[in-house]
Amino acid sequence: AQSVAQPEDQVNVAEGNPLTVKCTYSVSGNPYLFWYVQYPNRGLQFLLKYITGDNLVKGSYGFEAEFNKSQTSFHLKKPSALVSDSALYFCAVRDKRDDKIIFGKGTRLHILP
Amino acid sequence: EAGVAQSPRYKIIEKRQSVAFWCNPISGHATLYWYQQILGQGPKLLIQFQNNGVVDDSQLPKDRFSAERLKGVDSTLKIQPAKLEDSAVYLCASSLDQRGLYGNTIYFGEGSWLTVV
Numbered sequence: 001a002q003s004v005a006q007p008e009d010q011v012n013v014a015e016g017n018p019l020t021v022k023c024t025y026s027v028s029g030n031p032y033l034f035w036y037v038q039y040p041n042r043g044l045q046f047l048l049k050y051i052t053g054d055n056l057v058k059g060s061y062g063f064e065a066e067f068n069k070s071q072t073s074f075h076l077k078k079p080s081a082l083v084s085d086s087a088l089y090f091c092a093v094r095d096k097r098d099d100k101i102i103f104g105k106g107t108r109l110h111i112l113p
Numbered sequence: 114e115a116g117v118a119q120s121p122r123y124k125i126i127e128k129r130q131s132v133a134f135w136c137n138p139i140s141g142h143a144t145l146y147w148y149q150q151i152l153g154q155g156p157k158l159l160i161q162f163q164n165n166g167v168v169d170d171s172q173l174p175k176d177r178f179s180a181e182r183l184k185g186v187d188s189t190l191k192i193q194p195a196k197l198e199d200s201a202v203y204l205c206a207s208s209l210d211q212r213g214l215y216g217n218t219i220y221f222g223e224g225s226w227l228t229v230v
Binding site for chain 1: 154
């Protein structure tokens with residue numbers, strides 16, 4: 001069965017510093033991987049996804065993520081954090097062999113001014 | 114392009130009452146999802162439709178929850194009777210997902226916030 005883990009409940013980063021939000025996954029086949037962001041009282045907004053090809057994926061708002069097959073990870077990164085990046089971030093995995101998608105429990109990102 | 118529309122945005126009901134949520138997916142999207150998100154947790158899939166057929170409803174509490182997607186477009190999720198633990202955000206989402214192509218992005222609505230008192 002597929003699963004996704006976000007090991008950190010909360011990440012605190014000073015504004016202007018680089019940020020990383022961790023995600024590891026487990027699937028039987030090859031994965032599709034997604035990152036979403038959720039602001040207070042809002043739905044989930046798509047940030048980026050890995051389907052195939054280049055392991056480094058660039059997405060919205062300056063975010064990027066690197067697919068690492070050997071470590072089964074898909075960490076979200078940004079070179080310079082903004083206070084407005086403070087939100088709840090969800091990693092999700094979809095097995096290419098079926099259409100089920102599983103979400104992680106989320107990581108709350110706090111960017112400190 | 115219009116996004117996923119949901120209504121109502123907020124609902125407060127007493128336990129044992131019923132409630133219905135409506136969703137209109139992005140035009141042309143074959144797959145429609147209903148997720149339940151309890152505060153502080155990730156979304157949990159309740160039911161997934163491909164056109165008007167059910168793909169997965171394994172986590173839907175069928176004794177009190179029901180959902181339909183007539184004509185393969187709009188969908189309604191109903192809870193009857195509601196329990197206190199049903200207090201959550203109910204997220205509708207859709208994706209293009211033609212048969213065999215599952216790499217498409219899932220787009221979410223703003224959610225319907227349910228409080229059961």
